[in-house]
Amino acid sequence: MAIQTGASLVPCLGFGENDLFSTVDNQSTGFFSQKLYKIQVWCMKKCSFSAPLLTQFFPNRVSLICVVGAPIDVEKVADPSVELVGKVHAQYVKALVDLYEKHKAEHGNGVELELT
Numbered sequence: 001m002a003i004q005t006g007a008s009l010v011p012c013l014g015f016g017e018n019d020l021f022s023t024v025d026n027q028s029t030g031f032f033s034q035k036l037y038k039i040q041v042w043c044m045k046k047c048s049f050s051a052p053l054l055t056q057f058f059p060n061r062v063s064l065i066c067v068v069g070a071p072i073d074v075e076k077v078a079d080p081s082v083e084l085v086g087k088v089h090a091q092y093v094k095a096l097v098d099l100y101e102k103h104k105a106e107h108g109n110g111v112e113l114e115l116t
Contacts, residue, residue, distance in 0.1 A: 002074045002088070003074055003075070003076070003077050003080040003084060003085065003088060004076070004077065004078060004079075004080065005076065006074060006075065006076025007074060008071035008072060008073050008074060009071065009072040009074060009088070009091075009092050009095075010068060010069065010070075010071045010072070011068070011069035011070075011072070011092060011095040011096045011099050012066060012067070012068050012069070013066070013067050013069075013096060013099050013100055013103070014064060014065070014066050015063075015064070015065040015066075015067070015103070015107035015108060015109070015111075016062050016063050016064045016065055016107070016109075017064065018111065019060060019062040019109075020059040020060055020062060020064070021056060021059055021060065022056055022060070065103075065107045067099055067102075067103045067107070069095050069096075069098070069099045070095070072088070072091050072092060072095060074088060093115060096113075096115065097113065097115075100113040
């Protein structure tokens, strides 16, 4: 869509988001924990996001840090090729990795970057 509209892509990375909510450990052996874990997995598959409300109602008090990188200028192309989309995507992923590497010592808390 950015290529079709010519909009710049701005890489943004959030630190601390994984600490906001606790989830049920999939290694838990208790009956209730196993059932709750299965419900969470089912909800995640159906809704495409985790359902932390099953384990806690309010987020943990943690710092959230959002770092913003330099915009990536994108040339407007009405019907972009797969190769062009791949090239722009690779630029964006590289910018995210660079942003993480630049800020991980200060905000990373030992968490490794995992892009999916």
